[in-house]
Amino acid sequence: MKRLLAGLIVLLVLLTGFGIAAHVLIDRSALRDDVVAAVKRQTGRDLALGRFSVQVLPWPSVSAGNVVLSDLPGSARGPMLKAREVRASIALTPLLWREIRLENVTVLGADVSLLRDADGRANWEFTPPKTLENDHSSSRPRVQARWKLAIGSASLTQANLSWRDELRSWRGHVVIDRAELDGLHSPSPYIDFHGHHDQTPFTLTGHIGPLSLLRGENPPWALSLGATLGTNETHQDWLNFDGQLMDPQHLRGLAGNLRGEIAHLSDLHGIFPHARLPEINDLGGELGLFDAETKTDTQGWKAFASHLGVNHVHLHAASLPSWHDIHAQAVHVDGETLSSALAVDADLASASHVWHAQGQFGTLSQALRSWQDRLNTSLPVSVTVQEPGKSGLEATDQRDRNDGATFNVSGHIGAKESQLALSGQAQSLAIRNSALHEAKFGLTIEAKGWRWFHLKDSKFSSQEAEWVSDLIFDDRERRKLSGSVHVSRLDLDALQGIWRRVTPPVKPQIAPSVPAAPGVAGIAQKSAPAANEAKTPIAPSTQTPPLSLVQRLRQQDADLTFEGDNVRFNQRDYHALKTHVSLQAGHLTLDPISGQGPDGPLAGRFDYHAENDDPEMAAQFSPLLLPASWAQQQAGLPLLLRGPLEVVGEVHARGQQPNEWRHTMSGHLGLSMVGGTIDSHLLGQFVGQDVQSVLGHGDIGLRCLGIHADIADNRAVVDSLGLEAGALMASGHGDFNLTTHEMTLHLTPRVGIAGAGASTPVLVTGTIEAPHVQQEAGQDGRFEVTIGGAAEDVCGHALSAAREGLAGQAPPAPKKRSRAAELLHDLGIFH
Template sequence: MAQNAKARRILLGSAAAVVVVAGGAGFMVHSMLDPEALRTKAIAAIEKQTGRQVRMGVPDLHLLPSLSLSVRDVGLSDMAGGAYADMVTADRLEATVGLMALLHHEIRLDDVKLDHPVVHLERTAQGQANWRLSPAGPQATATAQPATTQAASDWKVQIGSIRVANADLDWDDQMTGSKGKVVLDHANLSGVSGEKPQIDIAGHNDGGGFTLTGYTGSINLTSTARSGWPVALNAAFTSGGQSVGQVALSGSVADPDHMKGYNLALDGSIASLKAIEAVVPGLNLPDVRRLSLRAKVVDGSAADKEGSTPLLDSLHLDTGAVDAGPYVTGLTLQGLSIDAPGPKDTVTIRTQGQWEGQGLKLSGTLGSLQQVEAAVLSHLSDPLPLSLDVSGDPGSMRIAGTLGGSRAVVNVTASAGHLALPHGAGIDHLEASTHLVSEDNGAHFQLSDIAVKSTQVSLQGALDLSVHGGHDGVPLLAGTLDASWLNADALMAQGAKADATGVTAPAQETAAGDTLPFAELRKQDVDLRLSVGQMEFEGDDYHNALTHVVLRNGRLTIDPIQAQGTGRSISGQLTVDASGSVPTISGTIGTLVLPATWVESRAGLSNMVQGALQVVGTGRAQGNTRTELRNSMTGHMGVSMVNGTVSGSALGAMLGDTARGALGSGPIALRCFGVHMDMADGRANIDTIGVQTNALTVTGHGTVGMVTQDLDLHLVPQVLIGGTGASLPLRVGGTLSAPRPKMDAGSDGRYAIGLLLGGSGKNTAIADPCPATLKAAREGQPGPQPTTAAPRAADASTSGGAAAILGNSKGAPNLKKAAGLLKGLGILK
């Protein structure tokens, strides 16, 4: 009985204790579950853990079937100076709450669901990222008193899992230039507070979609004291409903917040690299198809230094088509392969494709991965061995030696059956070689033993480039090139092609294009001696050609300019002084031969004549633009040509109806052409004009505006058809591009129309303007003569071949035939 009584007392005491404890615990839980108190504690805890301001509504608490809450209008502020007020916002948050954790001042949220969250991620050019959070002390809120906040700050918020649907995510990474926006269809994170949180994300944008699955190390946005943070992620990309690639990333990262101390393996298979850029814009990826990549990447930077340096421990890259045009103009690759099994293994390269429409192949080796990376990071201050063979449709080239370092030595050899040059030119049967030495970490280059042999050119020489050897440290290029043979006609880039009529409109000069690049002369110094033993230029043969080009401190001197030709000697000198604010051009030309198309294009003229122009005279001009130079030009000049061609349509436009019907529009053989002028005050005063073809002879004089190109020419054209001819004085106004010819009356107001009346019998020579024209245009210098005889008209049996001047004669034999000719030419109506 005593024992039973004792047992009852113990049972009653225990029950009473349970009731007291349960009552006290219930009171504590009830006080903790006060919605406003819970909100205050949560805000204070999150602000302390993140260093950011938090916004949330009053939570709704639900006890059954388990303790849960829902909160509207949730927000986490952006970093100081960020682009947005809030980095993260959500319309609603729902989660279950760990009841027992509340007893330990911890708000543990599981199965967190966010309704339409919006996340803004940004990183400045200096590397400040808004996703890096900094723990801070308690922050006062609008609804909490300081004492309450202090007490609430002792609490902590932990998240177990998160489920997100229909989230908007945008980013602006100014460090990498990546910027874009995606919709997260779902983002499920489990074990968020554990050691290996699991990740399952799917999203899309207008360019395509992506998935990301796997796990990482613990997610702690406020701590960088992590070692061996694991990563195992798989990403897949789609575009247009089709898979375009997948990438697997595995390994570890010591400091994921700053991406330092990583050791990662990368394995990817991508159908289109550019398509991935559409899903993740701003990456500026090259256009590569069928890419297969396996690589190991480690961080080569010191742990105590800012930033990271990715280095490769191994690499296997194999691709399909690659558009390399943005990097090398005109280059496309059908495939590219790069292999290096380890950091000390040689890098092998193989590729094939097309450059400027011609097939090519490249194969060879560089050095080890370590050597390649060191050379790249040091901008070739460290040496890089290489041996590369390039072959293709044009020919082959081999480059072997060592690049970079304090002294680099490379041998280059090349050969080609036919090497196409711009504008239809080319080199045949080419064999070339040189020896390149680079010293002082690329500050000094020597090209020695230069040897080039081909059908069009044979030369040898040496060049020396000192990067800082010129005045004020500008580059200095010096050397000597000696050619035993040069076919300049085959090597010269041709100018604008004439159309079917033989005329090409001159290039129009814009206001910006009128300014000449004189400033470029101050960016480099040059000292080159060039000699040619035998040269073909504009159809003529020359020998003993020599010139010396010196550019120093913006002053360019080409002296001498000399060569011996057939019937003429080329001589002259040219100076361009751009050392001051107003450049000056001056020169003296004993004789200079230039292509007519080259001269006309730079003078802004149509392609009127073709052939070799012989230029003589002296001139001086100053200014920064073509307009200023033309306006200031002074001196005298003669331009002449023999045995060339002239455009019939251009002559017709200049001479009007007098010649248009007889000449046609195509090119016409030109027996001689000559012009001599004095230049001053923006005008060219032409004292001699002479042109002769088989059907036309023109003489005259006049003036031309150097800038306006306005005309005031007085011409006497003589047109021949069969044994009949006619001459008509013209006055040509308008401009060079739009001449306006009209009949030129004499002082008595009458038009001196001259006739050559044909008949049978001995031919009579027409007055030949070529000797006097060429003598004046060449200023007495020698030059070739026309290879054809002057045209002849039939001797008029009744007039003795004399011209009958209409208006001065009441009649003339064969007047009916002459009148018919004049009417056909539009002179008579």
């Protein structure tokens, strides 16, 4: 035991003495110069070391501060690498063959800048100089030993890594929190990176190829890499790649399998903020990748992606970005081999429907070739979209108006030409608030490039409509739409849920109540208006669309013919409807507008010269039929009337917007309706709210309406007005401001109750949206109330004036009821 203890003491003394001797005898300057010379000899770069120290015990090691490695020779850029401190151990055995192999290299506080210029020169490629003069670190000459420098393993802590690839237009920056690199001198180094960009953490772990690439060589790399994105507390995205890279210097010759799961593809923006990746959720699966050796003039990641080929694919995604409010969900893309079909399976969801789509886009090889040459090679396409099968309660749900709907697309698409055949059918197909029954359609689309389309052999039929069309869209030199649409039959009543505007009920603005005149239930108000009573006009709307009508008309041409053999509207049939639409250089004409109504011919013409700086509009109606709801919408009026509105007259106007037309409009117009409905709530505001109980609620039948006006100076002077709806008849005259909707109407309403009636003149002021009603005194200053007496039929005179003498539909005869039944009806109790 004593001998062992004595031996240990002797060994300790010897080691201590050896350490002291080495510390004294080692020439630190010479070792420092050897390291700098070795770096210069092997890389062609200049290495600058600040503080430099050597330690022998407990293991030979070196330490350096303020380490700087220069960029490419001759470059005016800053250094490629700067480090606050570098520490490393020296392996002893390699010293025997003059190799300084550094192990456990620890780099603290590093800034690494990787750059490749537009000529393809990369600063991470190290090229030894052809000749190197001997260094003279001191005035006395000494023998220069050629030492080789090698790194076996390394670690980085809190390193800033930035890169810029001007050749591929890539750039980025990340912070390496911790990085471990092992076996750097071996054919398969191991890397383990942990870093973050902004607030997004990531990891990269696995094996890469030999680092002789850094010395200018280009050996093939075997790759096995795994990456994660996010933290363990959240769903962590991951990617794995196993394969090889034949040309690592140029990122070419890739082959291998890529697998992964990414919760949101946009999560990658945390690392690649300029990638502009789409919103794809729960993306995952496997891709077999290989280098397709294609040529492209694109840059960035798209150029890199265009080089990639896919020899098998199995991908899934929970959802894809929406297209025109259609969302693709539960998407699956599969292709087993290059010769297998590329199959796509997805659910398509809109606001009210869910469809199932299945399609094939040629073989995987064909799809790859079309992708690489941007569809210059045409791609076969076959897609079926159908309503998912129902079972249980779903199969008996009467609210689901889709039944047996199936759509098919087949043909080929290409950048030079495409041809697709579309067809479909459905027992019941819901569209907005209506439904088509026993619907079928067929269509062929021919395309030349992406700017010429021919929609030919287009046919549609259902219980509600049937038409054929032939249309050509040409956007090669100037956008133009030409062709024809021939409607055999169209039931607008059955499809009113599609075109009819639905507005929520508007709470009326009730004028201050005034004691009613004796014997009249709210037909008029007794007191006259105060002289200083304030009025609050509604300012005209100044909102303009993003693109004016004139701009849209000047951007395209059109030559279209529309024909309608039989159109049913408001329970009446119209035949031989026809118009020709011509648009050329901003000049729009609809001429002729013709047809045959139930009570005579329909005719009109519309002409708009938008090619001039001061556009002019002219319209003739003799007569013309328009949906009342559409006409009120275009005029910016509340939805009071529903049904066919007959228009007679001629108007002229100037301007680029509808509000300018109203300012400059001149001419004469007659508006009439027979049948249809009128909103009793809005009507009651024009004759007094107390009449509401007599008129009933909701829409009531309109026996007749006739209005005739001369238009000039932004005003419509109404010389004749008459209507009859339910228990109310009214006639009068007045004027109306086309812009502010202010009005002054002199009306004589008459309310009939149980065969009797009462009337009194009233003055209606305010606006259409907020009318103000008061009883109107006669010329002698007295208020007149008429009770009883025979009621004069206002329909004949009002319709004759509105139609300007043209023949038209006669109003229906008044219904005959007993006095008791008429009283209950007028009170809204009996219908």
